[in-house]
Amino acid sequence: MTYLSYGFAVFLMFGLIAYYTLPSVFQWKILLILSVLFYIFQGKSGFVFVAATVIITWSGGVLLDKKRDNNSVSPALLIICSFANVFMLLLMKSLFHFSKGDILLPLGIAFYTLMAVGYLIDVRREAVMPQKNIAKLALYLLYFPHIVIGPISRYDDVCESLFSEKKWNKDNFFYGVRRIIWGAFKKLVIANRIMPIVEEISGDPGRYKGAYILVLMFLYAIELYADFSGGIDVVLGVSAMFGIRLKENFLRPYFSKSLAEYWRRWHISMSSWFRDYMFYPISTSEPMQKLSRNLRKQNRTLARKVPVYLSLILVWLATGLWHGVALNYVAWGLLNGLLLILFKELEGIRAGKEKQRNKYLAVAFTFFITSSLKLFDCYDGLGAFAAFGTMITKFNYNIIMNGGLLVAGASVYDYVVIAAGCVMIFLSSLAARERSISERIEGLPVFARVFLWGTLIIICVVFGVYGIGYEKADFIYNRF
Amino acid sequence: MTVLFLLQKLLVPKYMDNPVEGRFIKEYYEEDNKDFDVLFLGDCEVYESFSPPKLWEEYGINSYIRGSANQYIWQSYYLLEDTLRYNTPKVCVFNVLSMKYDHSTNEAYNRMTLDGMEWSQIKAKSIIASMRDEEHFTEYVFPILRYHDRWDELDKNDVKYMFKEQPGATYNGYYMRTDVKAANPFGEGKPLADYDFDDRCWRYLDMIRMSCEVNDIELVLVKAPTLYPYWYEEWDRNIESYAENYGLTYINFYDVNDEVGIDYNTDTYDGGLHLNLSGAEKMSSYIGEILLEAGAEDRRGEEALSDIWGKKLAKYHEQAGN
Numbered sequence: 162m163t164y165l166s167y168g169f170a171v172f173l174m175f176g177l178i179a180y181y182t183l184p185s186v187f188q189w190k191i192l193l194i195l196s197v198l199f200y201i202f203q204g205k206s207g208f209v210f211v212a213a214t215v216i217i218t219w220s221g222g223v224l225l226d227k228k229r230d231n232n233s234v235s236p237a238l239l240i241i242c243s244f245a246n247v248f249m250l251l252l253m254k255s256l257f258h259f260s261k262g263d264i265l266l267p268l269g270i271a272f273y274t275l276m277a278v279g280y281l282i283d284v285r286r287e288a289v290m291p292q293k294n295i296a297k298l299a300l301y302l303l304y305f306p307h308i309v310i311g312p313i314s315r316y317d318d319v320c321e322s323l324f325s326e327k328k329w330n331k332d333n334f335f336y337g338v339r340r341i342i343w344g345a346f347k348k349l350v351i352a353n354r355i356m357p358i359v360e361e362i363s364g365d366p367g368r369y370k371g372a373y374i375l376v377l378m379f380l381y382a383i384e385l386y387a388d389f390s391g392g393i394d395v396v397l398g399v400s401a402m403f404g405i406r407l408k409e410n411f412l413r414p415y416f417s418k419s420l421a422e423y424w425r426r427w428h429i430s431m432s433s434w435f436r437d438y439m440f441y442p443i444s445t446s447e448p449m450q451k452l453s454r455n456l457r458k459q460n461r462t463l464a465r466k467v468p469v470y471l472s473l474i475l476v477w478l479a480t481g482l483w484h485g486v487a488l489n490y491v492a493w494g495l496l497n498g499l500l501l502i503l504f505k506e507l508e509g510i511r512a513g514k515e516k517q518r519n520k521y522l523a524v525a526f527t528f529f530i531t532s533s534l535k536l537f538d539c540y541d542g543l544g545a546f547a548a549f550g551t552m553i554t555k556f557n558y559n560i561i562m563n564g565g566l567l568v569a570g571a572s573v574y575d576y577v578v579i580a581a582g583c584v585m586i587f588l589s590s591l592a593a594r595e596r597s598i599s600e601r602i603e604g605l606p607v608f609a610r611v612f613l614w615g616t617l618i619i620i621c622v623v624f625g626v627y628g629i630g631y632e633k634a635d636f637i638y639n640r641f
Numbered sequence: 642m643t644v645l646f647l648l649q650k651l652l653v654p655k656y657m658d659n660p661v662e663g664r665f666i667k668e669y670y671e672e673d674n675k676d677f678d679v680l681f682l683g684d685c686e687v688y689e690s691f692s693p694p695k696l697w698e699e700y701g702i703n704s705y706i707r708g709s710a711n712q713y714i715w716q717s718y719y720l721l722e723d724t725l726r727y728n729t730p731k732v733c734v735f736n737v738l739s740m741k742y743d744h745s746t747n748e749a750y751n752r753m754t755l756d757g758m759e760w761s762q763i764k765a766k767s768i769i770a771s772m773r774d775e776e777h778f779t780e781y782v783f784p785i786l787r788y789h790d791r792w793d794e795l796d797k798n799d800v801k802y803m804f805k806e807q808p809g810a811t812y813n814g815y816y817m818r819t820d821v822k823a824a825n826p827f828g829e830g831k832p833l834a835d836y837d838f839d840d841r842c843w844r845y846l847d848m849i850r851m852s853c854e855v856n857d858i859e860l861v862l863v864k865a866p867t868l869y870p871y872w873y874e875e876w877d878r879n880i881e882s883y884a885e886n887y888g889l890t891y892i893n894f895y896d897v898n899d900e901v902g903i904d905y906n907t908d909t910y911d912g913g914l915h916l917n918l919s920g921a922e923k924m925s926s927y928i929g930e931i932l933l934e935a936g937a938e939d940r941r942g943e944e945a946l947s948d949i950w951g952k953k954l955a956k957y958h959e960q961a962g963n
Contacts, residue, residue: 167779574793623789629775
């Protein structure tokens with residue numbers, strides 16, 4: 162049962178009816194029941210793992226609170242509980258990888274594991290009060306809108322909203338509907354349309370080289386953005402319908418002028434999690450401080466930079482492993498780390514006054530870099546390097562004009578729709594820089610609003626890629 | 642909603658070109674007079690093997706073939722029930738080839754049978770009985786959700802027949818083919834591990850039989866004399882036993898071919914898979930007597946009915962070229 166399925170629409174409808182018609186004191190319990198049912202309806206047998214995470218995290222939080230003043234027990238507790246959760250994640254990721262997908266990943270394990278570990282760290286830091294009610298903690302981790310593809314919500318950001326009683330609010334509800342429609346457009350019309358082309362090209366590296374790789378890079382970049390951000394739109398929309406606002410996870414990432422900025426705009430909840438719960442603790446840890454002190458004797462610049470860069474590499478290695486226990490993800494993570502370091506070093510070389518003139522170049526370059534990095538998602542092992550290399554060694558750029566891109570059943574019409582869809586997203590992103598699109602549209606007369614949203618619904622229905630043959634097109638980040 | 646309704650009308654396939662079979666089921670509802678004495682049910686073996694115009698011309702039998710491509714037995718049952726909403730025939734002829742299918746093998750065939758049915762509880766049950774795993778009931782209720790991706794293959798017929806009635810493709814359900822392609826020998830079928838039909842198929846055959854009993858309809862089981870798919874002797878014996886058990890008439894047209902006179906050099910249009918007009922008229926000449934004995938009547942004396950058939954026969958003979 163994916164978010165964009167008939168089954169989910171029925172599930173959501175009954176869920177909303179129960180949520181707003183039954184006494185509001187039951188609301189968080191209804192959400193918990195819905196979340197458990199959603200998990201079970203997904204057909205995943207991994208419920209035992211999420212249950213284990215709930216128990217470990219809840220008991221860890223309660224014990225951390227009790228042993229707060231015990232400086233030897235408290236850190237050990239945190240490490241043990243966090244390690245137990247992370248161990249399950251890495252174990253299942255490894256089994257999934259080495260069994261070539263025969264052993265399925267528990268639904269949302271990558272997401273709820275980070276949420277669980279973040280919660281424990283926040284309890285230890287006294288940033289949040291531990292949740293004494295195991296059912297409420299279960300709701301936080303299992304909350305069905307965010308369990309599949311995020312965002313990775315911080316406990317503090319959602320707890321009040323999750324557990325409070327709410328009346329039906331028309332603005333929240335229709336905001337949610339609008340978000341879902343927009344997300345459905347990105348996912349069904351654009352992402353699903355690109356998917357077979359990407360799968361065809363990346364699935365046969367011996368056949369598709371050179372210009373195909375360049376096209377693959379850009380198409381996959383668009384597909385991944387449309388799929389992931391579209392999914393997040395649906396998630397945020399569904400959650401808003403219950404009166405619970407989750408944080409944004411994308412902020413026009415392809416408008417970034419640097420890789421560092423990109424990671425502040427793409428999958429924001431993940432990058433900020435690794436920043437706050439790994440990078441800062443590691444870079445300010447005693448071993449790193451000791452390293453810095455030792456290096457200061459030789460070179461002050463090295464003393465300042467090496468611990469930071471080393472921490473960065475470790476964090477990106479972890480980020481890669483979070484995506485998958487496989488060589489391609491490790492390579493992806495390490496490359497991200499190395500490029501961030503490289504670009505940081507190069508930043509100081511460029512004169513400040515040149516930055517404005519090269520803004521558009523910087524955006525284009527960053528898009529090229531991030532698209533290239535996404536190739537690691539398309540190929541096993543280090544195949545992305547070989548594929549990338551063929552862009553230089555094989556000159557077959559005539560495929561763009563001679564029909565060579567009409568692969569996997571794609572027609573010229575498909576590319577027209579993809580292009581039109583990209584233009585729509587681009588224009589809406591441009592317009593959203595100053596004010597959200599939703600707010601802009603809500604300021605229009607009623608007939609204009611109905612026309613716009615009605616047109617978008619029709620575009621989704623007619624041009625969406627769904628139905629027979631596309632049932633397997635889950636959101637890409639489902640697989641994490 | 643209006644726009645979506647109009648788009649749905651545009652996008653659903655009109656079946657004006659190959660395959661035309663998608664229009665067959667719907668045509669039944671366009672008959673002003675549905676007072677048919679004989680109802681034929683089944684797949685292409687039925688709508689290519691029997692000619693209602695010939696049955697009228699030779700015997701005065703008013704009949705209709707509610708056939709469709711690869712019609713499964715449960716779909717035949719529900720089409721029988723659907724027909725009973727309008728009319729109770731005296732005889733029901735059911736071609737038993739579909740006993741070999743215990744599940745729907747193809748979504749396209751489902752659509753060609755089900756989309757043309759009028760909405761009723763019976764249609765809903767037929768859909769549920771037919772749906773493959775990848776299908777959704779919602780997509781039958783709102784066909785735009787199924788056919789939305791036809792936007793890049795629309796042609797002038799899609800616009801022309803959005804609301805306009807389509808010309809008939811059949812003659813009371815008979816699809817005429819006048820071309821000839823002599824049969825090639827297919828040989829015997831490969832041995833099977835199990836020659837019994839699935840319980841599901843037996844259940845639906847029982848349901849057809851019982852519905853006929855309750856409504857006082859004489860059920861006649863037939864097997865058309867096509868050369869492929871291979872009809873095993875063991876299957877034939879199963880049907881014979883069943884017919885004997887319940888006192889039903891069963892005609893395996895392979896066994897009576899000497900009397901029917903099917904010539905596989907001239908009476909088939911696709912090498913023996915289906916009969917052409919010549920073959921269908923021979924089959925109709927043969928079965929007509931049996932249908933009269935089973936309860937059908939010679940109604941050539943009814944003026945109104947004769948008028949209707951007069952017009953149909955004119956077109957029929959014009960197309961047949963005689």
